Amino acid sequence: MIVSSLRAFVSTSTDFVGAAHFSAKCDLRLLVAAALTLLMFPLIASADRLVLLSPHWEGIRYEFERAFKAHYQNETGRSVAFDWMDVGGTSETLRYIESEFKNKPKGIGIDIFFGGGYDPYLALKKSQLIEPYKLPASMLDNIPAQLGGVPLYDPDYTWYGATLAGFGIVYNKAVLALTKLPVIQSWEDLASPQVFGWVGSSDPRKSGSVHMVYEIILQAYGWEKGWKIITTLGANVRSFTNSASQIPKDVAIGEIAYGLSIDFYAWAQVKEAGADKIGFVMPENLTIITPDAIALLKGAPNAELAKKFIRFVMSEPGQKLWLLNAKTADGPQKFQLNRFSVLPSLYTLPPQTLAVKLNPFAWQSNFRFDPKLSAERWSIVNDLIGALVIDQKQHLTKAWQDALAKGDGKEQEWRRLTTVPLSEDEALAFAKTKWKNAEFRNQKINEWTHFARSKYLSGVQPPIIRSEWYSLIAFALLSLGLVAYGRKRRI
The missing domain is CATH 1.20.890 (cAMP-dependent Protein Kinase, Chain A)
Structure with a gap:
């Protein structure tokens, strides 16, 4: 035929x-x-297809695609095509998923969300936009349920920590020696006048890892002191970048001396430049190690294939890709990933084969992070930092310089500059009830922007102009205009 x-x-x-x-x-x-x-x-x-939404960088995508293709071919005799989607950083990815599901509530044509920390997964679980999938018991038995009080996978199995992430400060040892800048041990040290202009940060609205640093500061120091540190730290920042990976690179070339960083970006620069030139510190009892998750999205078009991929990522062969040196047996072949594994047993491998020397399961911290609080106020904290610090960066920096020049009066001036327009309870109440209302959110951001601009440009503590007052002012001006117009007509 x-x-x-x-x-x-x-x-x-x-x-x-x-x-x-x-x-x-x-x-x-x-x-x-x-x-x-x-x-x-x-x-x-016959090539099966897997659609993944991920903010992960090229190296992670390449190594997991390469390894899973070989694994899938050996297991099924079939080939698989990967379709990677990238819509920006963690916050942008979360907004994209939520927006797409509003238009297509049964499914958005994407199988897996991979990376971006784990706070977004808590929000997606709450919205029922990720589906439970329970790993085999033989695999779950090898993964601790928690690390330092932070869950490594969801008890309802809607997400799993595919790897782990620590947060700290990357610094250039050579620059410190040449400039006599201090060695930094805490987040508060980055708010010191001594390091003005030498600090680097990305915009937390575009980077989930840097957002986590600011959330850690708020929880470690408390709301009021946390905002004082964030504000003065922001004044010390040379400029806010759009990419978290750029900060350690800027530190490595000496453009800045210190940078807020997730561990693997910092370790990549330590490996490239040498430990004698670049250092990375995780502030003692002031930081955390958290899961970087993976989940099956609701209505995944290739659900069974997606489950196979999740199993592979959580298996020993998948976990070795994170932890081992490049070009070692069972390790990544082209890119060294410099990431933690969630399997404690892998840290018993020969030390010379490990890309990451720190064992997170032996790491100790007294700081207890509240992941639920972090997830609930993710968006409003980003918007506050944007309105009070980043979008008014030029005015903030000038006000900070002026305060430093005041000598004896600078303490009072610092307190004025670092006040925030709402309490922690108010912020959380907004986050829980009204923050998804675009009109209300925009009104508040406008209020905070006016508040920040006024306090940085004036020596007098500004009042907060409530959004409803704008309507009254506009009505009054309109009335005066109509009266004036009527008089003119009579004349």
Whole structure:
């Protein structure tokens, strides 16, 4: 049947060569070429497809795609095609998922959300936008339920910590030696006048890892002192970048001396430049190690394949990709990932094979982080930092410089500059009730922007102009205008 179909195909193809008859030799060649083309179609069609939404960088994508393709081929005899989607940082990815599900509540054509910390997964679970999938018991038995009070996977199995992430300060030892800048041991040290202009940070609205640093500061020091540190730290920042990975690179080239960083970005620069030049500190009892998760999205079009991928990521072969040096047996082949594994057993491997020397399961901290609080106020904390610090950076920096020049009066000036327009309870109440209302959110951001601009440009503590007052002012101005217009008409 195939041969007769091919002959029929060839017989209709004479117009393309401008001849009435084919020679037997030409006929045979066309038959073979057409047969090979047709035979390839089933092979192409047999490639299964996996759609992943991920803020992970190229190296992670490459290594997990490469390894899973080989694993899947050996297990099933089939091939798999990866479709990676990247819509920005963690906050942007979360907004994208929520927005897409509003339009398509049954599913958005994406199988897996991979990376971005774990706070977004708590929000997605609450919205029922990720689906439970329980790993086999033999795998779960090897993964601790918690680390330092932070869960490593959801008790309801909607998400799993695929790897772990620590947060700290990357610094350039050579720059410190040349400039006599201090060695930093805490987040508060980055708010010191001594380091003005030498600090680097990315915009937490675009980086989930840097957002976590600011949330850690708020929880470690408390709301009021936390905002004092965030504000003065922000004044010390040379500029806010859009990419968290850029900060350690800027530190490595000496553009800045210190940078807020997630561990693996810092360790990549330590490996490249050398531990004698670049250092990384995780402030004692002032930071955490948290899961960086993976989950099956609601309505995943390739759910069974997605579950296989999740199993692979959480398995020993998948976990070795995070932890081992590049080009070692069972390790990554092209990119060194410099990430923690969630399997304690892997830290017993020969030390020379490990890209990460710190064992997170032996690491100790007295600080207890509240992941529920962090997830609930994620968006409003970002908006506060944006309105009070980043979007008014120029005015903040000038006000900070002026305060430093005041000598004896600077303490009072610092207190004025670092006040915030709402309490922690008020912020949490807004986050829980009204923050998804775009009109209300924009009104508040406008209020905070006015508040910040006023206090940085004036020596007098500004009042907070409530959004409803704007309507009254506008009404009064309109009334005055109408009265003036009526008088003019009468004249």
